[in-house]
Amino acid sequence: MTLTSFVIVLAVVGFFAYIGMKLFPMYMEYYAVRSAMKGLAAEPGSADMDPAQAKMLLFRRLDINNSDNVKPDDVKFDRMDSGWKMHVAYEVRKPLVANLDVVGKFDITQDLTTRGGE
Template sequence: MKRTQRGITLLGFIIVLAVVGFFAYVGMKLFPMYSEYYSVKAALKGLATDPGTASADPAKIQDLFFRRLYISYSDNVKPEHVKIRRADNGYQMDVQYEVRRPLVFNLDVVGKFHATQMLTRGGDGV
């Protein structure tokens, strides 16, 4: 009875390890970008639930927004990325920004993010 070996060879293991390592590296580059985006969404949602935010002036709303972002160490969102315009019963706040991170040699990962939140006088943010 002849026994044959079964399993992965050393070369196959190295190739699988390289592919998994590459995707882990890309994930490490993407995770902070998406983490910051979810911090922006949380800050917008928090502003929408605060009573009296929609009756404040736009400069005060923007200041409150950036204070919330400062807590979560978000550094890619700048004041020029934030647009506040009057809506029916309060304001509509739009945050649109782009994040570019180097990946490998001359290749970059680019993330374009956009979040919108209604700030209504009722404080429900809907």
């Protein structure tokens, strides 16, 4: 392997490592949001909460996890027979290089039912 090919391989590996460093926090936040939603669903009485109270409890959990990309407008509630269906759809946009961005669109649904979020 010549020095030129080593530098090219190093540049390619470095570029993909850079992309990974941009994507990793986005997915860590996604898993934190999903975990907060599951934790809220497992809380006793979550099916009987009104949506405003459930949203407040969700954002309290998200504040603990330092999740800043989910906004109150991204959280929707639909009535079900046994409780509520909580739907969170949000987008994360991180700058990559110059005018290129990495965009992550995340969509999570969780049932708030009397069975504890099954």
